Amino acid sequence: MLVGFKATIPFTLASKFISTYNYGFLSITPTTTLFTPPASLKRDENKEVDNYAELKEKVENLGICCNSVTPEEYTRLMCPKCKGGQLIERSLSFHMSWKRNYALWRCFNFECGWAGQILAHNSTATMASDGVHQLGRMNSPRILTEENLKLEPLDDVLAAYFAKRMISKDTLERNHVMQMAGDQIIMAFTYRRNGMLIGCKYRTLEKRFWQEKGTDKVLYGLDDVRDADEIIIVEGEVDKLSVEEAGFPNCVSVPNGAPQSIASKELIPPEEDIRFSYLWNCAECLEKASKILLATDGDLPGQALAGELARRLGKERCWQVCWPKKDEFSSYKDANEVLVNLGSEALKEAIECAVPYEMQNLN
Numbered sequence: 001m002l003v004g005f006k007a008t009i010p011f012t013l014a015s016k017f018i019s020t021y022n023y024g025f026l027s028i029t030p031t032t033t034l035f036t037p038p039a040s041l042k043r044d045e046n047k048e049v050d051n052y053a054e055l056k057e058k059v060e061n062l063g064i065c066c067n068s069v070t071p072e073e074y075t076r077l078m079c080p081k082c083k084g085g086q087l088i089e090r091s092l093s094f095h096m097s098w099k100r101n102y103a104l105w106r107c108f109n110f111e112c113g114w115a116g117q118i119l120a121h122n123s124t125a126t127m128a129s130d131g132v133h134q135l136g137r138m139n140s141p142r143i144l145t146e147e148n149l150k151l152e153p154l155d156d157v158l159a160a161y162f163a164k165r166m167i168s169k170d171t172l173e174r175n176h177v178m179q180m181a182g183d184q185i186i187m188a189f190t191y192r193r194n195g196m197l198i199g200c201k202y203r204t205l206e207k208r209f210w211q212e213k214g215t216d217k218v219l220y221g222l223d224d225v226r227d228a229d230e231i232i233i234v235e236g237e238v239d240k241l242s243v244e245e246a247g248f249p250n251c252v253s254v255p256n257g258a259p260q261s262i263a264s265k266e267l268i269p270p271e272e273d274i275r276f277s278y279l280w281n282c283a284e285c286l287e288k289a290s291k292i293l294l295a296t297d298g299d300l301p302g303q304a305l306a307g308e309l310a311r312r313l314g315k316e317r318c319w320q321v322c323w324p325k326k327d328e329f330s331s332y333k334d335a336n337e338v339l340v341n342l343g344s345e346a347l348k349e350a351i352e353c354a355v356p357y358e359m360q361n362l363n
């Protein structure tokens with residue numbers, strides 16, 4: 001019966017439905033009003049109720065208690081697999097759509113990472129299969145240590161390199177900046193979560209970058225913003241260290257730089273939003289902040305990155321940092337350039353002079 005019913009939904013509506021998928025806890029824009037069901041969906045409300053009950057039963061059979069869940073919204077629940085881990089957190093981000101009869105979830109406890117989706121039998125959702133579909137773990141079971149990554153303390157060459165970039169020894173140590181053992185000079189920016197090593201980004205003096213494979217994408221410096229009400233986001237690890245030199249440890253860097261341009265498309269579902277998966281993986285820290293300062297590079301990709309972050313984090317709580325002028329025609333590019341050329345006080349002032357994102361980007 002519902003096969004014909006499915007065919008009555010115009011394609012554009014179906015795709016709009018997917019594209020207006022809300023980022024839940026990352027966005028504070030209320031979007032529930034976007035989900036006005038088409039007349040054809042209202043046609044048979046009993047079917048909807050049946051599908052919903054079926055979906056709820058399937059979800060509960062997996063051990064997910066969804067009594068407190070509001071359909072179409074994201075809810076944080078206790079994960080039945082890890083029971084919230086050591087911190088006993090509500091680590092399971094859960095979403096259930098009444099209208100399209102699917103549920104999906106992901107556990108943000110990095111030791112667990114349980115994720116999946118489930119469809120009611122007669123779902124109109126355009127997902128791959130009926131029944132439970134296990135999504136890939138968001139993190140690898142690989143245990144990283146400084147020993148197995150062959151990391152060691154910075155040698156004189158790199159100590160001098162960072163000194164030139166005005167990054168102090170204290171800041172390097174606090175952030176566990178290391179280097180790869182061996183003949184080549186390779187910096188190692190260690191990514192940690194709750195103090196544990198979970199990733200590493202390498203960089204040569206010639207600005208060649210690569211990351212440790214099979215690791216979760218997270219923000220660099222994540223533990224520094226765990227309980228922060230204000231968070232500063234920059235575009236590179238050295239900028240994070242620079243902002244710290246200006247007196248703000250509550251700063252994180254994106255792990256993968258800036259996109260070339262801002263995507264004109266509407267937001268896609270989080271599972272497909274691979275480039276920005278680090279925001280999802282760090283949602284438990286980001287959702288608590290009331291003010292987020294975007295201090296990305298002043299060039300076009302940097303501004304595109306600010307735009308992409310703002311639309312995911314909720315523009316209302318985003319502020320934009322503008323870098324000081326270098327001369328009549330240009331401005332400094334990033335936090336480290338300001339630190340090196342103008343000093344930590346000037347960098348501090350630039351950050352303190354951030355303006356509301358929406359005011360800066362009126363169009």
Ligand SMILES: [Zn+2]
Nearest residue numbers: 079082107112
């Ligand atoms: Zn879990």
